Amino acid sequence: MDRRPFATTTHWLRLGGLCALALGIALLDTLTDREIAIGVFQVVVVLLAAGFLSTRGVTVTALGCAGLVLCSYLATRTGDREAGLVNCIISLLAIVAVAALSLRLEAAKRAADAARARLVQAGRLSQLGELAASIAHEVNQPLTAIAASGNACQRWLSNQPPQVERAVQAAQRVIDDAHRASAVIARVRSLVRQAQVAKDWLNLAATVEKVLDFVRAELAERQVAVEVRLQEGLPPLLADESQLQQVILNLLLNALDALEGVAPEQRRLVIQVGQDTAGAIRLGVEDSGRGLTPGAREQMFEAFYTTKAQGMGLGLALSRSIVEAHGGRIWATSLPEGGTGVYCSLPKDPQP
Structure with a gap:
């Protein structure tokens, strides 16, 4: 079952809820006196956005919240205008500070994930060193069998008359053992490769x-x-x-x-x-x-x-x-x- 449509729907529902929350805070900020700094709660919107949006998304959200704070300040008609201006500046500074910290935290998480991936890769290579003898043994077995079956095939064909049926059986054993060797190499490659997490x-x-x-x-x-x-x-x-x-x-x-x-x-x-x-x-x-x-x-x-x-x-x-x-x-x-x-x-x- 493809879960991507569900994930996309969930993303848009979160985004819609985020917009509704930001608009609700802005409306409440507009309806209250300028002395009450409701706009500072826009930092909650920025923090929620940091949980599921990209760096660009968080930046756009912070700018949008800042814009709503300014609009609320200009649209509010009651209360002391000077106190309202101070509250507006405080709210804007809080939004900028929270957005900057969220972006720095996201960058630190990406760096930690990259470091963990490199450590995992080092561990894989260390394991291969410990398993070198086992790998050589596993590869050597089908190669030895391929050589034996190839020699048998040659003997059956050199007989007079050639024993084609037995030669075909020996050739089939060569193919089967080649697949066995290929499977060993594939397992080694799956341990060595450095790929993104793919659940x-x-x-x-x-x-x-x-x-x-x-x-x-x-x-x-x-x-x-x-x-x-x-x-x-x-x-x-x-x-x-x-x-x-x-x-x-x-x-x-x-x-x-x-x-x-x-x-x-x-x-x-x-x-x-x-x-x-x-x-x-x-x-x-x-x-x-x-x-x-x-x-x-x-x-x-x-x-x-x-x-x-x-x-x-x-x-x-x-x-x-x-x-x-x-x-x-x-x-x-x-x-x-x-x-x-x-x-x-x-x-x-x-x-x-």
Whole structure:
């Protein structure tokens, strides 16, 4: 369902309400004595405009409010004219000051968003460094299979008489393995690319499965048993899939690091996706590692905090930033049986 017409209607309704409020304040200012500075309440209109209009829109709104204050002053016939002039100047200065502060705040928010985007990009590149061996392994598997199938195809065709049917089967295996290699490269590109946030309706369980496909070779290499618990019938979630994939990957990499030093037969991960009692979608990654100290639990989501010798301390901080940008929260706890559980909950949007 296309939600853009609804968003456009909402925008125009807000704009209409803003104009009505500004005109109402101006009318009240005109009907009261000059000594009463009703016009100063036009700053409320400017503040409301800053919540959903662009920089140009806020500027136009401030100019419009200033114009209404001047018109009210000229149209008011009762009260002391000198006091009215002072009140008019105060109202104009208040409108200008609030508009300037609102525009500066908007510029600061844009700068913060840009800085967060650069930090997310740095985290993605850091993840790729940690997963280099797994990526090489995943790409090497289909390439080796392509070489084997190509040699088989050549042998079948060189036979006398040529065994065309078997050669065709070998050629089909070459095509299938080429698609497998292409899929690996596509997943790597989705992690590396720096794109604008693009929210869409998605199934979080399917997103978890995609990330698991990406790290399956790494899990097998480290001899980690994985249990996936996916609740049936989960509602769709409005989110940026690329960013959620990064959160899931961060949690998995963090859990794998926690399993270092644990005996292979005891290495275990549990991945949970379900809906809590409040209706939010909940994701959890639990490991059977060494657990958390109270100090680590308090600091683990802070930027540049790490217990790894080669770690950057960005993964969990970026995960918190992404989850909070989606209106959710993330937390960690020590498990009674040992190990650590990291969970995040994301609010369920209205159904599309």
